[in-house]
């Protein structure tokens with residue numbers, strides 16, 4: 001019997017397309033990590049498979065793919081190459097805002113293969129990325145921004161940035177085409193998700209054009225980034241569990257003649273990892289199910305799913321390091337990359353601490369859950 005969270009029949013072709021691409025993404029993931037290179041071929045392949053427009057609303061020429069299918073695709077891509085999944089989530093999230101709430105030209109740009117990036121986080125704003133501190137001043141044709149945004153995944157290949165700033169003391173979102181006023185500062189020599197090349201951007205007198213404003217009625221309505229991020233951690237956790245299982249089945253414990261996987265502590269932790277991963281996935285599927293029904297509870301549900309998925313990914317990746325021993329500590333082992341990549345989800349907004357703070361406060365004050 002199908003799960004109530006199964007991907008709708010019409011969207012299974014999109015999931016199949018992602019499944020076909022995954023082996024080639026996985027084959028290049030170590031190289032992109034080691035050399036900190038952008039997985040441009042992977043992103044181009046996702047576009048060529050029709051998956052960029054699939055996620056856009058039908059009234060703007062997209063396929064209106066379900067969130068349930070999007071989650072499944074992000075899981076598959078995130079397991080194969082998490083840097084690709086991260087950049088693609090940000091690309092789709094920025095495109096969704098501009099295609100849905102900006103001028104029609106953004107749908108044409110996305111269809112043509114142009115690239116989008118999210119430039120929302122401010123150096124002094126951290127997790128408060130939806131509440132910018134930087135003001136844009138009125139100017140001919142719109143507003144001018146002098147400021148900076150940090151950790152903009154995939155910015156070096158982006159044609160359009162989704163940027164927010166205070167306009168008349170209220171957060172406002174704009175599409176900004178790449179031009180000479182946008183300077184890239186190469187800060188991204190990171191511990192994990194190295195292929196995302198999430199650099200700092202300086203905006204020097206950049207014009208936020210009035211006609212490129214995204215008139216979002218409700219920035220807290222279902223959106224690809226809030227709903228998609230749990231899946232990035234689920235993909236990484238699955239990759240980590242597979243890698244440690246391979247090692248545990250083949251590595252013989254010196255002096256015993258038996259594989260690492262025959263030890264009871266490994267079997268106990270493997271069982272816990274498996275069940276926690278199932279639970280994380282079910283929470284994330286529930287959030288997608290609510291989003292597909294436009295239920296306002298979908299973003300709180302996604303926050304619960306993100307909190308759990310981020311923590312489970314870190315736990316399983318750490319278990320992998322214990323199972324791998326010295327072999328897993330070597331750069332030649334996938335175990336160490338999964339461990340480094342698993343840290344990122346918990347840092348990305350809303351961080352694990354912020355999620356715990358918001359969920360816990362709601363519980364104690366009787367306003368949440």
Ligand SMILES: Cc1cc2nc3c(=O)[nH]c(=O)nc-3n(C[C@H](O)[C@H](O)[C@H](O)COP(=O)(O)OP(=O)(O)OC[C@H]3O[C@@H](n4cnc5c(N)ncnc54)[C@H](O)[C@@H]3O)c2cc1C
Nearest residue numbers: 090118119120121126127151152153344348349351353357
């Ligand atoms: C791999 C990666 C890719 C990213 N890609 C993008 C992107 O494409 N576009 C973009 O705009 N941003 C991006 N970001 C930024 C990201 O989403 C966060 O906004 C940013 O990492 C948070 O800021 P900070 O790291 O400076 O942490 P801070 O907010 O300074 O937090 C520091 C510490 O304080 C804790 N903390 C902060 N506030 C609270 C609170 N209220 N309660 C309890 N604890 C709190 C945090 O959990 C953390 O432990 C990316 C980040 C990463 C790591």
